[in-house]
Amino acid sequence: MSSAASAAGTRDLVLGIDFGTSNSAAALIDAQGMLQIVPLDGARSEMPTAVFFNQETHSVQYGSEAMQAYLSGTEGRLLRALKSLLGSSLMDEYTAVGERSLRYFDIVVLFFKELKRRSEVHAGQVLTHAMLGRPVHFVDDNPERDALAQETLGRAAREAGFTHIAYQLEPIAAALDYEQRVEAETVALVVDIGGGTSDFTTIRLNPARSQLPDRTGDILATTGVHIGGTDFDRLLDLSTVMPHLGYRHIGKGNRPVPNSVFFDLSTWHLIHQAYTRKAMHFAKELWTDFTDQTLHQRLMTALEGQYGHRLLAEVEAAKIACSITGADAAVQLDFLDDHSAPSVTAEGMEQALQDTVAQVVRCAQDCVAQAGLAQVDVVYLTGGSSALRPLVAALQAAMPQATLVSGNLFGGVAAGLAYAGSVLTD
Incomplete structure (x- = not known):
């Protein structure tokens, strides 16, 4: 003080x-x-x-x-x-x-x-x-x-x-x-899924000890992995929207179009790289690789209008809507043209995120195992990405004895x- x-x-x-x-x-x-x-x-x-x-x-x-x-x-x-x-x-x-x-x-x-x-x-x-x-x-x-x-x-x-x-x-x-x-002593696995990281702690909670300055003895294990909501956005963008701009398009010579520009446009903190003079020149020259020039035109519209963040924001909004309702959620791309109308679906989201969600769940299980426990009383979910439907389902399946609590x-x-x-x- x-x-x-x-x-x-x-x-x-x-x-x-x-x-x-x-x-x-x-x-x-x-x-x-x-x-x-x-x-x-x-x-x-x-x-x-x-x-x-x-x-x-x-x-x-x-x-x-x-x-x-x-x-x-x-x-x-x-x-x-x-x-x-x-x-x-x-x-x-x-x-x-x-x-x-x-x-x-x-x-x-x-x-x-x-x-x-x-x-x-x-x-x-x-x-x-x-x-x-x-x-x-x-x-x-x-x-x-x-x-x-x-x-x-x-x-x-x-x-x-x-x-x-x-x-x-x-x-x-x-x-x-x-x-x-x-209200009583509880052993909890705290699952904090943020935008960039997934972090876990297995901890003994007790309201009688909440005012103690040192809780080291109650912290049984911590783990974390550099995966979060922005990774989910990137994967959904690549699977849902970027194919409408040419990602995985098999062009001339039966070769796929180079994909670096699509990865930059799908990664929040790398989007600016797609707008550099060198990157724009590279993208313009890609037209010779496309057999469908409509795809290349959409790509150039996105780059010249610097719409990368807007694309990701639309994907993020559709991800959230689909997670809440389970219903298909349209990704609004009318600023590119009037013909692209992709949707994030529950099945498509589960498929696109399957491997990444599995990595997150393994890290959660490691946190319980490192605490020397077979199970916990509660799995407490927090962080803006913890409501992701495939993730919640995977955690429940991995820890069926625990009560899931959303914070x-x-x-x-x-x-x-x-x-x-x-x-x-x-």
Whole structure:
């Protein structure tokens, strides 16, 4: 506790920050000990992790406002999935945004500053303490890059104005949130499926121990894999939409069209690579490989209009709709032409994601096995991608004895980070 806070007889408020690949959230425990999920995006707690450099107004927009500006055709540059760059050399590279160039790191700092500003408006005071969530592994099987990713995350938060920073694993934070609703000791597998990573913890929960500052003895195992919602989006985009632009098209000489441009267009943090002068020239020259020129024309329309993010956003929306209802969900492509009408279907989604979902489930099972257990009482689902229908079905099949509980998909981790932070300052 700072001396100023001590003199006033209060404690510093700690902002729990869940900086996500697709969405971010924040929460705090107020002076009365009550949890407050910060409404970061209008009335919504989840704020798309998106930054839009508006060339028409020469302003920077964030969250859903950034997405709406981009999707409405406003001239500018959209950046998403910035968390995916943590731990990579790309973070220190410069990228063109309008008439200037910024490091990707500087753009992360801008996002943190805006998140901090919105949180301070809600709290009615300056916030200097932050509990940052982090995945079990930012980078799989590379401890050096993983450590660099955490250091970069903390450095961005400091440059945004936070002076006191601590870290907690995201699945443990989610467990601490769930513990607030547990009435008796429970062994739970927490499944946190975010935009970029899937993280798990097997943990012993007990409301009688919820205020202890050190819960190390209750954490039985943690595992994680670098697979998340953006990977599901990429696979669905490749299987559903990209064939309408020429992906897997067998062209002249009975050869498939080169696929690098389709992979770039289907990967949130690589889309900008498809718009470089070199990439555009390469794509234009591909016309000689196509026997169906309609496909090539759609590809060029997508590239020249810089519609990559819009395509993925439409796929993401269809994925969510199909997961909720189980019914076919159309992917709106009328901005390309009037003839493309693909749909995400339950069967197609299960088929496209089968291998990737199996990897996630194996990681979940490993977390239980590493805890020395054959089963758990509860599987607690959190994270924006944890409602994915094929994933829920696969987890239920893998752990039939456990009760599946759905938590706060977007605010649960932030809430747990706030609880963890409040214990540190008590």
